Amino acid sequence: MNQSCKNCGHTFHGNFCSHCGQSANTHRLNFHSIWMDIRYGIFHFNDKIFYTTKQLLYRPGHAIHDYIEGKRLKYFQPISYVIILATFYGVLGHIFHLHIVIDNGEVDPVFSKLGLETINDWILKHYSWIALLLVPLFTISTYLAFKKQGYNFVEHLAINSFLTGSGFYS
Numbered sequence: 001m002n003q004s005c006k007n008c009g010h011t012f013h014g015n016f017c018s019h020c021g022q023s024a025n026t027h028r029l030n031f032h033s034i035w036m037d038i039r040y041g042i043f044h045f046n047d048k049i050f051y052t053t054k055q056l057l058y059r060p061g062h063a064i065h066d067y068i069e070g071k072r073l074k075y076f077q078p079i080s081y082v083i084i085l086a087t088f089y090g091v092l093g094h095i096f097h098l099h100i101v102i103d104n105g106e107v108d109p110v111f112s113k114l115g116l117e118t119i120n121d122w123i124l125k126h127y128s129w130i131a132l133l134l135v136p137l138f139t140i141s142t143y144l145a146f147k148k149q150g151y152n153f154v155e156h157l158a159i160n161s162f163l164t165g166s167g168f169y170s
């Protein structure tokens with residue numbers, strides 16, 4: 001049965017609008033629909049985060065290859081993935097008072113003058129920004145090193161985002 005999309009007006013057949021992707025099953029807003037939307041949003045988000053993390057831990061090469069080749073629906077977008085994971089690591093580090101900079105007696109005098117505690121706090125607070133700055137740096141180096149593999153710069157960006165997000169470089 002053909003129907004008219006409530007979002008864009010396109011006439012389509014099936015469960016989703018072939019033009020904008022909205023579901024054919026769009027009911028009137030009520031408490032039930034809000035609850036379903038929230039559940040869908042949260043579960044979808046969690047599913048993608050967990051699926052991506054699991055794949056990156058157990059089969060990073062395959063996962064990244066799949067994603068680049070176009071198998072993307074189940075994966076979290078790589079750059080968003082780094083931002084979320086790095087923020088998460090930063091918060092965890094803050095909660096558990098992780099020490100990224102450790103005083104082993106050989107600390108650079110500039111560092112000890114500033115106070116290790118301060119530096120540590122600063123790193124944890126800005127962890128997602130640091131990760132975001134590191135990704136382009138890693139990308140430039142892998143792009144130059146593996147240019148012959150045929151991946152373009154943005155594909156390298158995706159590879160490095162996934163690797164950074166899954167903690168590969170730390």
Ligand SMILES: [Zn+2]
Pocket residue numbers: 005006007008009010017018019020021022
């Ligand atoms: Zn539509």
